Amino acid sequence: MELTHQEWVERAKAIEFPRHAVIDGQNVDAVSGKTFDTINPATGEVLTRLPACDAADVDKAVQAARRSFEDRRWSGKSPAERKSVLLRLSALILENQAELALLDSLDMGKLVRDAATIDVPVAAAIFQWYGEAIDKIYDEIAPTGSSDLAMVRREALGVVAAVVPWNFPLDMATWKCAPALAMGNSVILKPAEQSPLSALRLAELAREAGLPDGVLNVVTGYGETAGKAIGLHPDIDCIAFTGSTEVGKYFLEYSGQSNMKQVWLECGGKSPNLVFADCDDLDKAAEMAAFGIFFNQGEVCTANSRLLLEKSIADEFLERLVEKAKGFSPGNPLDPASAMGAIVDEGQTARIMSYIDHGRATCTLLHGGNRQTVSGKGCFVEPTIFSDVAPDNRLAVEEIFGPVLAVTTFESEDEAITIANDTIYGLAASVWTSNLSRAHRVSSKLRAGTVSVNTVDALSPMTPFGGFKQSGIGRDLSLHAFDKFSALKTTWIKLKG
Structure with a gap:
């Protein structure tokens, strides 16, 4: 339309x-x-x-x-x-x-x-x-x-x-x-x-x-x-x-x-996005990393709010990511040219800004970090990226539900998996690699209801959606959703003759 x-x-x-x-x-x-x-x-x-x-x-x-x-x-x-x-x-x-x-x-x-x-x-x-x-x-x-x-x-x-x-x-x-x-x-x-x-x-x-x-x-x-x-x-x-x-x-x-x-x-969720050095399209990975956290103003339960980068590619990747983030400036939601809309209300806006204030004091601000208005009005927050985020920092632990990305580096596959799984949540995760064995190996070890490989936040009515740990109980979508809204009844008939 x-x-x-x-x-x-x-x-x-x-x-x-x-x-x-x-x-x-x-x-x-x-x-x-x-x-x-x-x-x-x-x-x-x-x-x-x-x-x-x-x-x-x-x-x-x-x-x-x-x-x-x-x-x-x-x-x-x-x-x-x-x-x-x-x-x-x-x-x-x-x-x-x-x-x-x-x-x-x-x-x-x-x-x-x-x-x-x-x-x-x-x-x-x-x-x-x-x-x-x-x-x-x-x-x-x-x-x-x-x-x-x-x-x-x-x-x-x-x-x-x-x-x-x-x-x-x-x-x-x-x-x-x-x-x-x-x-x-x-x-x-x-x-x-x-x-x-x-x-x-x-x-x-x-x-x-x-x-x-x-x-x-x-x-x-x-x-x-x-x-x-x-x-x-x-x-x-x-x-x-x-x-x-x-x-x-x-x-x-x-x-x-x-x-x-x-x-x-x-x-809730605190979904990790793991980018390995063997990813063969860093530009696409950076584009999707930005989309994964800034789409819908970051107000997405599966938002890829933790970006885990292999250390050898971190600097190059972050340069690309900041350029992609510049394309998500907030604007009037009714303007088709706008890249991001408004935060849902004043309370959520203040909550997001409190996390940004914490990030300014504990991490490195790479991009954004400000509240904005459009025509002097509204609840708008810039797309925001923090690097040097320790795995136990609030930005990496708590669900912000806003356009705030926490970036952490890793040096080995095992370290990446450990950091990714170190959360009370288990809703979604993404993995970027051109190595098929690594894609299967890492996906099998991530405790998440959906693992997207070389994309972010993949879902369909055909596939179940839900999480492990404190991300929930049961599944939406797919035929498995019928399990939530029905009960099995056994009728046992003894036949004569």
Whole structure:
């Protein structure tokens, strides 16, 4: 989708922003009447006010979801019927591409160009993929003796809550909702308070596609109220969460304090990017290293935020990398010429700047390091690179979730692997080498859910996404995502005669 800056601005002016949560197919206010502001971080402008839902609203949403599941208005449909609705929803997402892209861009600051050409098409593709997949999932017959018949069937769990973050609002909602709905569950979607707009529009499009009322409910509000109420609710069967490791641990606690609901977590990361001296294209590796940390303002759970360079190529590589970083200067998110957008809000901007201040005091600043404005407004941070970062420095240990790269050197393959694995996280990693044996050897030793070789952050609906250690539990994407939203039931029949 190719539009000019002015065309995006004009389309943004024409948007009617939502003002309600969606429960049982109805646009509703919070029971308490409370609201919160949704703010454009690029300008500080209030876009709309939305219901600040709490436990009372969550309970209404759970009741609606439970009714819709038990009366089988969706769960009772055949896989082919569910497929038809999800494929129609996929088409509607593409038909409303510009609007959905603008909602995410205005809401959380990402480049509208990226939202339109990456986020929205990916969301449509994922609904299409799971719609196409669901009528190709077969049940099993266990190999018992001839006098028995043991059937193993995959059944929907019931009421699924999806709690998603603000960095990819539409896509993260899709990652959870598409397989959960395809399986026949009813869903309560809780978007981040910083970025609820595209989730609300998704619910409208789902209803237009033919999804029955009560099957997809969207509850807006804060994590400490609406999110906590979801975690503690005794009639939710499963929570699928993407966000920080800290909050993920809260949901584990909430499950234990309530009904032992299943909790599936995709949490933090501190992904290493290992570049060996035998990499045969340092320019491409430098280009992708910059992309891997500065794309989406570094607000990516798999961001390649640790760059590990073999010492013999470090100086040459860093020269190339700094040149690549110069191409990521922040700009107006609605301008297709901009290379980086706004940080999601003032709180996250201040957090990033505190890490940069720490880096200035402990490391070598190679590039960036400043907060900026665009037209005198907004939450913008320059692409920032620090070298001479010790492996135990906060910049190399803690998830910053911003455009800040920590560079460390190594002298041997074993040292590189040791540094890469010395983290509480295990979400993703990248390896750059022209040696096939090294690529396999290093990849097998890295404790990460996805290892990208000679690229960064490789993913697809066809491959599972998730991590080891404190990066989470379970996998998004691929057929394995159905494991989170279903249970296996055995029916054993003793035959006569």
